Structures are given as C-alpha cells and as structure tokens.
Amino acid sequence: MIYADYNGSAPLLPSVKDYLKKRFDSDLFANPNAIHSMGQKITLGIEKCREVVANVVGCYPDQILFNSGSSEGISHILFSCLEYAQKNKNIIVTSSIEHAVIPAALKFYEERRGFIIKKVDVDKDGVVKIDSFNKMIAEFGPSIALVTIMAANNETGVIQPYKELSKICETHKILFFSDTTQLIGKEEFNFNESGLDFAVCSGHKIGALTGSGFLIAKNSTLLKSHIFGSHQEKGLRGGTQHYLGIETLAVALDDFMNSKEKLLPLYEARKNFENELKKQYPLTQIIGDKSKRLAGTSLISYPGIHGQAIQIELESHNIFVTTSAACSDNQPETSQVLMAMGIQDDVGRGVIRLSISYHQGVEVYQEILKAMSAAIKKLERIKAY
Ligand SMILES: Cc1ncc(COP(=O)(O)O)c(C=O)c1O
Structure with missing residues (x-):
C-alpha cells in the first residue's frame, strides 16, 4: 500500500x-x-x-x-x-x-x-x-x-x-x-x-x-x-x-x-519520477513545475483523461491519491487554484495530486510510476473506443 x-x-x-x-x-x-x-x-x-x-x-x-x-x-x-x-x-x-x-x-x-x-x-x-x-x-x-x-x-x-x-x-x-x-x-x-x-x-x-x-x-x-x-x-x-x-x-x-537531510533525496526522486512520466507520456503536465515546490508534492494532469479515473485505477493498485485538495476531492471541476493560474478545464479536470513524505522512502516513486503508466495506457485505450 x-x-x-x-x-x-x-x-x-x-x-x-x-x-x-x-x-x-x-x-x-x-x-x-x-x-x-x-x-x-x-x-x-x-x-x-x-x-x-x-x-x-x-x-x-x-x-x-x-x-x-x-x-x-x-x-x-x-x-x-x-x-x-x-x-x-x-x-x-x-x-x-x-x-x-x-x-x-x-x-x-x-x-x-x-x-x-x-x-x-x-x-x-x-x-x-x-x-x-x-x-x-x-x-x-x-x-x-x-x-x-x-x-x-x-x-x-x-x-x-x-x-x-x-x-x-x-x-x-x-x-x-x-x-x-x-x-x-x-x-x-x-x-x-x-x-x-x-x-x-x-x-x-x-x-x-x-x-x-x-x-x-x-x-x-x-x-x-x-x-x-x-x-x-x-x-x-x-x-x-x-x-x-x-x-x-x-x-x-x-x-x-532530525530528518532534514532526507529532503534533498525526495526532491531528486520526485524530479526523476516526473521526468520519466513526461518521457513516457509527453502530453503529461506537471502543474507549477517551473516553481519551487514542496518536496513530495506533484500535481499531474493528463489532458483528456479525468483525474478521478486515474485515481480509481491507482487505488486498484493500492495507491491512494486525491484529485485536488482532500476537502474538495468529490468535486470533479477545475479547482479555484488552477483557474487562478489560467489552467483550462481539459487540464484542470485531469489532475491528480501525489503528496508523499521522506518517511516512506523514495522507492515508492518507482511503484507509483509503474501504476501511473499502466493507468494512462489503459485509459487511453478505453478513450480510443
Ligand atoms: C493550506 C491549508 N490551510 C489550512 C488548512 C486547514 O487545516 P485543518 O483542516 O487541519 O484545520 C489546510 C488543510 O488542508 C491547508 O492545506
């Protein structure tokens, strides 16, 4: 899990x-x-x-x-x-x-x-x-x-x-x-x-x-x-x-x-994960990736696929993510924050938020990458029908 x-x-x-x-x-x-x-x-x-x-x-x-x-x-x-x-x-x-x-x-x-x-x-x-x-x-x-x-x-x-x-x-x-x-x-x-x-x-x-x-x-x-x-x-x-x-x-x-030294490896692992995901699926967008962000947070969108669909797929792999802030996770709309950034609905509705901690060990990114990749492949296939 x-x-x-x-x-x-x-x-x-x-x-x-x-x-x-x-x-x-x-x-x-x-x-x-x-x-x-x-x-x-x-x-x-x-x-x-x-x-x-x-x-x-x-x-x-x-x-x-x-x-x-x-x-x-x-x-x-x-x-x-x-x-x-x-x-x-x-x-x-x-x-x-x-x-x-x-x-x-x-x-x-x-x-x-x-x-x-x-x-x-x-x-x-x-x-x-x-x-x-x-x-x-x-x-x-x-x-x-x-x-x-x-x-x-x-x-x-x-x-x-x-x-x-x-x-x-x-x-x-x-x-x-x-x-x-x-x-x-x-x-x-x-x-x-x-x-x-x-x-x-x-x-x-x-x-x-x-x-x-x-x-x-x-x-x-x-x-x-x-x-x-x-x-x-x-x-x-x-x-x-x-x-x-x-x-x-x-x-x-x-x-x-006493754990601050674990922050840098978390930044690195996140960067590698995001780069690899973008390499596999070039349409992937990482919201706010030009800015300094909290070490374990990635807000990811794959335009045309709803964030909740990816969320459900990930959950079938026992990976628990949200589609925005936890308190508005049941609202399948572009969030106010993303609207303020000028993000359009096709991207805004596609987001999932990953937020992890250095306590989990950076290896979790490999498993998340595998599951994300499988989820996008499957949902793209379904969309094509
Ligand atoms: C930025 C920010 N401010 C305030 C809150 C409210 O915190 P709490 O629900 O613990 O009172 C949250 C919770 O998600 C938050 O992320």
Whole structure:
C-alpha cells in the first residue's frame, strides 16, 4: 500500500506512535489546570513541548499558542486582527489561491463587517505576483487591516514568496499572516527570520495527532480571546489543553528537525519520477513545475483523461491519491487554484495530486510510476473506443 495524500493528512509518524505506545502506559492523565502534582506534571510537559516546538520553528516559546489546528488558528488570527481593527482600516489583502478556510472567513468579514477584499493574482506558475501586490500596497497601504497570503499551496505545492511579501508589509507597517500549514514540518521555516506577524500549524499534516496544532504570533498582545473558558493559554484560548496532541506535536517536529537531510533525496526522486512520466507520456503536465515546490508534492494532469479515473485505477493498485485538495476531492471541476493560474478545464479536470513524505522512502516513486503508466495506457485505450 502506498499512501500518497500527505497534504490531506499525514499518518502518525513512527516516532509519534512509539511515543504514544509508551505514553498510554504511563497513567499520567489529568487536567493540566489542576494544582495537584499530576496536573502540574502535565503542565510542565506542555511547557517543555512549547520549548521544543519554538526551537524547531524559530520563535520564542511565549509566541506559541496551542490549539486544535490551522482552521482554528486562522479563525483566531482573523478574528483578532479584523474584529479589533482600527476604524480607518477596512481593506483585507489576500490571494486567489488560499485554502478554503480563508475565503470562507473573509466572506463573513466582508458581508457582516463591511471589509473590502482585494485579491492578488498568481502567475501561470502558481506564484503570487509581487508587482500587483506592490501596487495594492501603494494604493491602499494605510487602509489595510491585514494581508493574508499563504506560504505553500496545498494543491500545487508551490512555495510562495512569503519572506519578500513580509518585508514589504514590514516596511509599510501592515500586519501579515501567512498560512504555513503546508510548510511547517515539510520545509525549513524560521518564524522570527521570516518577519511574519502570524503563522499556523496543524498536527495531522506533520504526523502528530489530529485535533492538535498551534499558531505563532510575533506580538501575542494582538491576539484576542475567541474561545471563552478559563485561563488556558494565557487566557487567549479557553478549553482544557489537548496535552497528548501537544506532546505529539513536539515529537513530530523534533523528528522533522532530525530528518532534514532526507529532503534533498525526495526532491531528486520526485524530479526523476516526473521526468520519466513526461518521457513516457509527453502530453503529461506537471502543474507549477517551473516553481519551487514542496518536496513530495506533484500535481499531474493528463489532458483528456479525468483525474478521478486515474485515481480509481491507482487505488486498484493500492495507491491512494486525491484529485485536488482532500476537502474538495468529490468535486470533479477545475479547482479555484488552477483557474487562478489560467489552467483550462481539459487540464484542470485531469489532475491528480501525489503528496508523499521522506518517511516512506523514495522507492515508492518507482511503484507509483509503474501504476501511473499502466493507468494512462489503459485509459487511453478505453478513450480510443
Ligand atoms: C493550506 C491549508 N490551510 C489550512 C488548512 C486547514 O487545516 P485543518 O483542516 O487541519 O484545520 C489546510 C488543510 O488542508 C491547508 O492545506
């Protein structure tokens, strides 16, 4: 079996599984907010995890706020920046390729709070256009409440120029949030060097437990409580902490830090796989292949053959892929992200997304290539009838 949907959700890392097996036998389960010694041990554990996570993502421990994952982190950041925006700041700048959480939230702030949304376009390679971003900043600068542009795209894997955008925002004193869900734990990332004001992470994207995650805030006084409760997470996020999830975040990120040397071979293996596929089937298109992409992500289209047909063929070989983002996998249409890149339907409907991890070993690409090749050959034959 080959699981090739890591951008949708990563299986638990072997190191996380080992940790949990031992952890379940420990009998250390208690409310971290209790003052008895068991509760306090758990609190100490959470603070240790905060240090480990901060060390891997390049920030200070007190800049990290644990939560349930990116959707919550994004909602919290937007709530803090927009509900509490100064009256003269009524513009939000975003891009046309954000994950569904962002446009859904922005629709609310547009319709219910009167914000005006400005979208920066991407080029045909899936990269946000810096020129049009600069123009927007020049035109609306003082009225911008927040810029929210992702760091790496979940469908194409294309890495965005978030550091450059961040510098521009810093110069103009504009708050900048970049959705780092697909970047953290997959690529080198240093929050404080990036200049970002906010970033997010979802545990299940990096091999930790689902329902765990964190946000990072350069200045945590900008955050406002959006889940009421007791005084957890410095009063900024009510609810008993998901301490097992938090512990797995630290294990997974520590694992990533010690495995970075495996990224380069993954890049190489992907390149060889894509080249070989294009050699065998010259009509094959790799979306965003001119851009820097996440190491294990390929968005592949074979025009004229529907992505779902290839997906089903691959599944018959026990290879699990998606046709776009996992949350819109049942929509047989060209995705918004691909439309923003100017991709036509014959290519856009033909895509399948492979997203794998260095933990699987790069040999999986050989098996995927064999199965892809057999699938295309079969589907081309069927189409010819
Ligand atoms: C770029 C990006 N942002 C946000 C999310 C939302 O993450 P979650 O569903 O874990 O809250 C995802 C999940 O696919 C994502 O890929």
